[in-house]
Amino acid sequence: MTQDTTDQIQQLVAALVSRESENPPGNESTVATFVRDWLRDHGVDASLIHEPDPDRPQVAARVGEGDPTVVLNGHIDVVPAGDRDQWSRPPYEGVVEDGALYGRGSADMKSGVAIAMLATVAFKERFERGDLDGSLVFHAAMGEETAEPGTKKLLEAGYDGDYGVVLEPTGMRTATSEKGLAWYEVTVEGDPSHASRPDLGDNAITNARPVLDALAEYDARVRERTDDLVGRAYATVTQFDAGTKENVVPETAVLTVDRRFLPAESIEEIDAELDGLLDDVAEEHGLDIDCRRTRTYESASIPVDSPLARVFREHSAALGDVDDAPWGIPASTDVRNLVNDADVEAITWGPGNLDQAHTFDEHIDLDEVRVALDVLEDALVEVFEAER
Structure with a gap:
């Protein structure tokens, strides 16, 4: 050259x-x-x-x-x-x-x-x-x-x-x-109240705790899935957004999940996994949870x-x-x-x-x-x- x-x-x-x-x-x-x-x-x-x-x-x-x-x-x-x-x-x-x-x-x-x-x-x-x-x-x-x-x-x-x-x-x-990549937005509902009377509200951050626990367990499970060329799968919580003001009990908490998936996994299967996991958490804890996939890079x-x-x-x-x-x-x-x-x-x-x-x-x-x-x-x- x-x-x-x-x-x-x-x-x-x-x-x-x-x-x-x-x-x-x-x-x-x-x-x-x-x-x-x-x-x-x-x-x-x-x-x-x-x-x-x-x-x-x-x-x-x-x-x-x-x-x-x-x-x-x-x-x-x-x-x-x-x-x-x-x-x-x-x-x-x-x-x-x-x-x-x-x-x-x-x-x-x-x-x-x-x-x-x-x-x-x-x-x-x-x-x-x-x-x-x-x-x-x-x-x-x-x-x-x-x-x-x-x-x-x-x-x-x-x-x-x-x-x-x-x-x-x-x-x-x-x-x-x-690897493929899918981002999910998980919204956990609550009810706002003045922080001086928190029991009048329903704290969305508190409600999000079992969701975070379930997602951590899910991440541990999917990490066991590996591919000889691209490595292991992941499900990582990368963002958490809640609260409107210091003295207000938050009415919603929004989590972002970054799901890295293998060529052998399909996006339809991953959607079903997360929907099922969050449905179980919602039923067990009496929560209102919504999940939507916001972006997808296919494997x-x-x-x-x-x-x-x-x-x-x-x-x-x-x-x-x-x-x-x-x-x-x-x-x-x-x-x-x-x-x-x-x-x-x-x-x-x-x-x-x-x-x-x-x-x-x-x-x-x-x-x-x-x-x-x-x-x-x-x-x-x-x-x-x-x-x-």
């Missing part, structure tokens, strides 16, 4: 990170416009796609013609930076120190988007020279952090393919499966011996000294849309450490990004050549 390419990687990742695209609320527009313009400036006919939200565009492009078609997918939204005082470097300046680039989204996953952009330009030139047959589709999707159908809409718009690579930070390990998997996975494992091990054992990612990504909605043979693979996602001082090693671009291009060449 030339010094020009090395500098281009750093500049491109920094440019993406410096354009804030927090979700919520969903500020992808500035980044989407930058990505579209950058690709057009480099000869790629990229488009802004205004579905599913006209105010939050995403980007799609296709280069080459014919089969096979490989989709490179990345999301451009990032989680909020949070308390800026907790960052030792500004979250939206793309500061580089000791070979690492710092900023929100540097690992999750604007470095992945950057190498997808560079690969799209490189393969456009290869296709035009006649070096390879096939086509490459590029996605810069909105809404991944909040399970919105950005990638799904891009696929429905015709930007699909035979194979797919979702460029999340996996340390260049090749994931052929991923997804393809065979571990998938030809696409094999190619990426081999090239990652050769250039990046990466573990080439079959593996699944414990997080949830848009790979589910490619596999489940569009029947695309897709993996999750990309530069960066998943442990950096959503953290203060999020950063990525630029050397790894450089290696990842080489691995990506070499693996794609093998995929295209295998079909000639």
